Amino acid sequence: MAEILRPIGIIARALDSIANVEFKQFDLTKGQHLYLVRICENPGIFQDQLAELIKVDRTTAARAIKKLEEKGFVTKRADTANKKIRRIYPTEKARRTYPNILRENVYSNQVALKSLSTDEADELERLLEKVSDNIDEDWHYVKKGNRRTY
Missing domain, CATH: 1.10.10.10 (Winged helix-like DNA-binding domain superfamily/Winged helix DNA-binding domain)
Known part of the structure; x- marks a missing residue:
């Protein structure tokens, strides 16, 4: 991974x-x-x-x-x-x-x-938004007093 x-x-x-x-x-x-x-x-x-x-x-x-x-x-x-x-x-x-x-x-x-093309920068932004959304779910889950299972 x-x-x-x-x-x-x-x-x-x-x-x-x-x-x-x-x-x-x-x-x-x-x-x-x-x-x-x-x-x-x-x-x-x-x-x-x-x-x-x-x-x-x-x-x-x-x-x-x-x-x-x-x-x-x-x-x-x-x-x-x-x-x-x-x-x-x-x-x-x-x-x-x-x-x-x-x-x-x-x-x-x-x-x-600076070393990324416009397309690469746009793709990075899109992917980071997805990663942020994934982490947001866990953040809310843990903030409610829950524990994640590893």
């Missing part, structure tokens, strides 16, 4: 490490840019939705959101229909930072795909 998870992990860690260095100038650390992008793309998202998008547990998401709030990147407001839900919105500071994160993402994509 093909070993894909090791190179995927290496790629993810390398890009995360690069982002942590490059986004330090914006006062973003330890993957906070991932949260900020999703909040900017989905203003009014609530914590559980954000955790689902990024594939982290609610506690990890809560800590990251709290730090972003303390740094002035996001604000929370009660939902108009359900006061228990606190929706997360980007601040002006976040909206100013967001284009820089997008530029880095575009650049990193270009670097990652």
